[in-house]
Amino acid sequence: AQKVTQAQTEISVVEKEDVTLDCVYETRDTTYYLFWYKQPPSGELVFLIRRNSFDEQNEISGRYSWNFQKSTSSFNFTITASQVVDSAVYFCALNGYSTLTFGKGTMLLVSP
Amino acid sequence: EAQVTQNPRYLITVTGKKLTVTCSQNMNHEYMSWYRQDPGLGLRQIYYSMNVEVTDKGDVPEGYKVSRKEKRNFPLILESPSPNQTSLYFCASIRGSEAFFGQGTRLTVV
Numbered sequence: 001a002q003k004v005t006q007a008q009t010e011i012s013v014v015e016k017e018d019v020t021l022d023c024v025y026e027t028r029d030t031t032y033y034l035f036w037y038k039q040p041p042s043g044e045l046v047f048l049i050r051r052n053s054f055d056e057q058n059e060i061s062g063r064y065s066w067n068f069q070k071s072t073s074s075f076n077f078t079i080t081a082s083q084v085v086d087s088a089v090y091f092c093a094l095n096g097y098s099t100l101t102f103g104k105g106t107m108l109l110v111s112p
Numbered sequence: 113e114a115q116v117t118q119n120p121r122y123l124i125t126v127t128g129k130k131l132t133v134t135c136s137q138n139m140n141h142e143y144m145s146w147y148r149q150d151p152g153l154g155l156r157q158i159y160y161s162m163n164v165e166v167t168d169k170g171d172v173p174e175g176y177k178v179s180r181k182e183k184r185n186f187p188l189i190l191e192s193p194s195p196n197q198t199s200l201y202f203c204a205s206i207r208g209s210e211a212f213f214g215q216g217t218r219l220t221v222v
Contacts, residue, residue, distance in 0.1 A: 009152070033209045043200060045213045052209060091154065093211070099170070100145065100206055104154035 002027040004094050006103035013082050013110055021077040021106045023092030029053075032096040034068065034075045039089040039105070048090075051075065082110045114139050118203045118214025125193055125221055133188045133217050135203030143206045144186040148172065148199040149216075155202065161186055193221040 003026040013019045025034065036048040049059060051068050059066050063080045079086055087110045092103045117136045125131055137144065145160040147170075157170030161180040175197055177189040190197060198221050203214040 006154075033211075035211060043216050043218065045202065045216070047211075050209050050211075095206060095208070095211060099157060099160060100204060100211055101157075102147070102155040104152065 002029070002032075002094055002096050002099075002101050004092055004101050004103035006090075006092055006106050008106045009104070010107045010109070013108070015084060015110055015112050016081050017110075018078060018080050019082050019108065019110075021079075021090050021092075021108070023075045023077065023103060025073050025075065025092070025094045027094060027096045029096035032094055035093040035095070035100075036066065036075075036077050037091045037093065039091065041088070045091070048077075079108075082108075084110050084112055086110050114210075114212055116203055116205050116212045116214040118201075118217055120217060121215060122218045123220070125219070127194055127221055128192050131190050131193060131219075133190075133201060133203075133219070135186045135188065135214055136184050137186075137205035137212065138184065139205055139207070139210070139212065140183060141205040141207045141210075141212075142183065144180070145170070145204045145206065146176070146178065146186070146188045147202045147204065148197075149202065150199050158188070158201075193219075195221045197221050 005024045032053045034051045038046040065078045067076045089105045091105045142163045146158040147155040149155045159178040161167045201217045205212045
């Protein structure tokens, strides 16, 4: 069975601070995909990034960056210079051969 | 445009009144799934379908039914809704690195 753990239930930061959201996963599949989604207060799931298990290259997209480390089964997400609009719930997810499994989410609150 | 269409977006119903939440995808994906989201619990899988006429239980299937008569549609059926099924529901259409979600259905059972 696969599992995704987001140990941080809630994080509060002040605008312009950097913040890292942790994601640790477990799977026996050799090929799998990792995702991050953002869920704003309106409720929809907004796709942020996906990574396959063979691509450990880190990625940067504007203020967002992702650190995939297969050795520690982690796929962490960093927001640089956070903004109030980043306030949302963020989900990490894993898709192996069987099913798409989500972590419980991290609520990020960015205050002005 | 790749799309998962889920309806309705919002629904308030009474205990015991059968309801169906529809889900349709236009990507010819074989794998579809239903999730419910509750505070502090993340998204939990209700049912999934690997292909037409192939469905299986996820982690929280009690009180729900699904059907997959054609590849594009995967409706979620609540035969006798109860207040503990008040939740936010998502339909997903998935193939490998692609995972698309419907807009979500906020269901309230009173």
